[in-house]
Amino acid sequence: MAKWTPRHEAPEPLEGPVVATVTGGAILWFVLFLAQLPFYGWLDDHGHLWWLWTCLAGAGLGLIGIWYVRRRDAAIKRAAAEADADVRTDAGADAGADSTAAAKDRHVTP
DSSP, X not given: OOOOOOSSOOOOOXXXXXXXXXXXXXXXHHHHHHHHGGGHHHHHHTTOHHHHHHHXXXXXXXXXXXXXXXXXXXXXXXXXXXXXXXXXXXXXXXXXXXXXXXXXXXXXXX
């Protein structure tokens, strides 16, 4: 059997509104939890009480997910700002070095 090799490079990861997506999911799990509360007795009688606790666990994990993706988003923005500042600093230092070299070239000693 031949080894599989990719024919093209993998696409870039899709970045979307991650914080909004995770927040929406957590809200949805919590709404489902609240919607099932009136049916607690029926769920308990039929052995489906785990549905209720699954929704509560989903909402709780969603809160952890919101915390995580907000920190991730902030770290990505902070890294981009630092990289932009480094580029500006390097460009400014290069321009300063060029002007100093040009001034030295123009300086004529008698």
